[in-house]
Amino acid sequence: MGNAQKTLPIADKGYCLGVESTADDFGVGIVKFDGEILTNSVDSYIPVEGGIHPREAARHHAEVADSVLCEALTEAKLKPKDITCIAFSMGPGLGPCLRTGATVARALATYLQIPLVGVNHSIAHIEIGKLKTGAVDPVTLYASGGNTMVTAFESKRYRVFGETLDIALGNCLDVFARHAGLKNKRGLPLGAAVEQLALKGKNFISLPYVVKGMDLSLSGLLTAAMAQLQKGSYSLEDVCYSLQEHAFSMVAEITERALAHTEKREILLTGGVAANKRLQSMLEAIAQEHEAVFNVVPQRFATDNGAMIAWAGALAYMQGIVTPVEESYVKLRWRVDRVDVPWMN
Ligand code: AMP
Ligand code: MG
Secondary structure (H helix, E strand, C coil): CCCCCECCCCCCCEEEEEEEEECEEEEEEEEHHHHHHEEEEEEEECCCCCCCCCCHHHHHHHHHHHHHHHHHHHCCCCCHHCCCCEEEECCCCCCHHHHHHHHHHHHHHHHHCCEEEEHHHHHHHHHHHHHHCCCCCCCCECCCCCCEEEEEEEEEEEEEEECCCCHHHHHHHHHHHHCCCCCCHHHHHEEEEEEHHCCCCCCCCCCCCCCCCCEEHHHHHHHHHHHHHCCCCCHHHHHHHHHHHHHEEEEEEHHHHHHHHHCCCEEECCEEEEEEHHHEEEEEEEECCCEEEEEEEEEHCCCCCHHHHHHHHHHHHCCCCCCCCCCCCCCCCCCCCHHCCHHHH
16 A cells, blocks of 8 residues: 555464554554454544644544553453554544554554554545445445545545545534534534434525535535524524535435446445434435445444554555555545555455
């Protein structure tokens, strides 16, 4: 992957420890090369106010790295010397957060004298989704706080069939929720708070619906939803409902077109927003219409986590892919379609 060096394929026995740190979550997961997940520890940074501050999140990650790592090894009943390779999220993500995880991973690999594998975060979401649901070759909608894209495997890589041109779906819901004064109550994500209110919405308000070719834009929708709330003609529940209906229809539309074009037989929904039941039901309806199977990744593995990095790292390592420490710099805008995935051929 990326600067990776490829040697001969490696035996399928061993353990990969993965470090995730692209944004607000610091996670450590350990997987066996056969796909068994031994542990998936996480500690999330919760901003006191506003969105994620990259340097504050990175400081959080540095503070909790030691305890999350120890927890993961204890839960997996493994010693550091049992680990075969160390994988880490090399990008895309927030610079300070990525660099903190990379530093932890490099230190571990160097100290233990074992290989390092730089992993593309988006590929990791797809691969753990396939592992957990049994999907083999799906059209994937990956919708999270920082990413929104529809991908499918074609000619050696996960190709991007459509993506957001501005903000991510989760970010759109989060910014709206904060504008409406909603809070992360008892760890409930802001997107989930919008989902609960939307259930009580009765009036459908017409808002901007922006699909351009296979891509979509959410910033105009967000601005219009916030303006509607400010105007006060409709309830918060109505605006939440209308915001969700518009945003989810847009991502569902491009997912459906990718499915029709590729003629794949499976849809995979992943990323933090995958927890949303309304989004799930829209994609399920599309899958049914195209006689495809709908798969949704369990929440613990759909949101950012270390196990997905460990699994994508194991898949790459078994193909002989490693990342020399001196070339393991992070890539803030590392696109999924820049990376070969030889284990899919
Ligand atoms: P991630 O970036 O993958 O860690 O996921 C975090 C994003 O998922 C945030 O934007 C959350 O608001 C969003 N999210 C979590 N649960 C839900 C839900 N039930 N409905 C909509 N969005 C959600
Ligand atoms: Mg997150």
